[in-house]
Amino acid sequence: MSQPMPAIFFGHGNPMNALADNVYTRVWTQIGRSIPKPKAVLCVSAHWYVPAVGVTAMERPRTIHDFGGFPKELFEFQYPASGSPELAERLIELLDGEVILDTVRWGLDHGTWSVLCHVFPEADIPVVQLSIDETKPSEWHYEFAKQLAPLRDEGVLVIGSGNLVHNLHSYSWGKETPEPFDWALRFEQEARSLMLANDPKPLANYELMGKDALLSAPTPDHFLPLLYVLALQRPGDKVSFPVEGFDGGSISMLSVRVG
Numbered sequence: 001m002s003q004p005m006p007a008i009f010f011g012h013g014n015p016m017n018a019l020a021d022n023v024y025t026r027v028w029t030q031i032g033r034s035i036p037k038p039k040a041v042l043c044v045s046a047h048w049y050v051p052a053v054g055v056t057a058m059e060r061p062r063t064i065h066d067f068g069g070f071p072k073e074l075f076e077f078q079y080p081a082s083g084s085p086e087l088a089e090r091l092i093e094l095l096d097g098e099v100i101l102d103t104v105r106w107g108l109d110h111g112t113w114s115v116l117c118h119v120f121p122e123a124d125i126p127v128v129q130l131s132i133d134e135t136k137p138s139e140w141h142y143e144f145a146k147q148l149a150p151l152r153d154e155g156v157l158v159i160g161s162g163n164l165v166h167n168l169h170s171y172s173w174g175k176e177t178p179e180p181f182d183w184a185l186r187f188e189q190e191a192r193s194l195m196l197a198n199d200p201k202p203l204a205n206y207e208l209m210g211k212d213a214l215l216s217a218p219t220p221d222h223f224l225p226l227l228y229v230l231a232l233q234r235p236g237d238k239v240s241f242p243v244e245g246f247d248g249g250s251i252s253m254l255s256v257r258v259g
Contacts, residue, residue, distance in 0.1 A: 039155035045111030079113035145231035160225030165252035
């Protein structure tokens with residue numbers, strides 16, 4: 001490709017966004033229309049958080065409904081994108097063999113399909129998921145993800161799906177439009193400033209950034225996908241935030257585009 005693909009982090013929020021027409025999903029659709037059509041998508045989702053590095057390697061990944069308490073319509077939703085065993089094999093090359101090929105167990109979880117059903121609604125682009133190894137510290141993930149850099153020149157769209165701020169203990173259930181918590185706003189603003197300054201190192205060690213960071217990411221699963229996108233930033237790459245906003249006061253819907 002003449003131009004490298006961007007890398008994009010999506011704040012995916014509530015699984016019901018898969019069925020919604022709102023300010024977030026409309027921009028997700030616009031993103032899909034504005035970028036070159038990729039040969040494949042590699043997604044690092046907060047919801048495949050296991051003690052190993054795995055990659056989906058099946059021809060037809062299943063749509064996983066990895067949640068509870070939602071309407072029947074959401075459980076019936078299917079995102080029938082094909083997989084890409086070829087991309088899975090390429091990941092083994094790039095990651096020095098530190099990958100388990102999963103041809104049976106996993107598939108596409110809601111961190112992936114609840115976003116992609118808006119970005120690529122035709123489900124006509126192969127999708128592969130890369131798991132997050134829960135045994136590794138955040139800085140390891142940032143350095144590990146740098147090995148994925150060649151994919152941007154090979155027509156692969158690398159996306160992370162999680163939330164920069166994700167604290168369900170503080171979530172305002174049932175309140176329509178709660179104001180974001182002060183600590184959530186402060187941490188998001190600090191993170192944005194670091195990204196715009198091309199200084200992601202503090203984010204790669206976000207646990208050391210203080211109380212606001214620990215309240216915003218009390219568990220690492222939703223935060224780490226962001227590092228996989230930031231690790232692919234190149235000199236001269238612009239960082240932008242196509243989606244902004246908070247849900248429930250404690251979930252940031254921020255999207256981050258690199259390139």
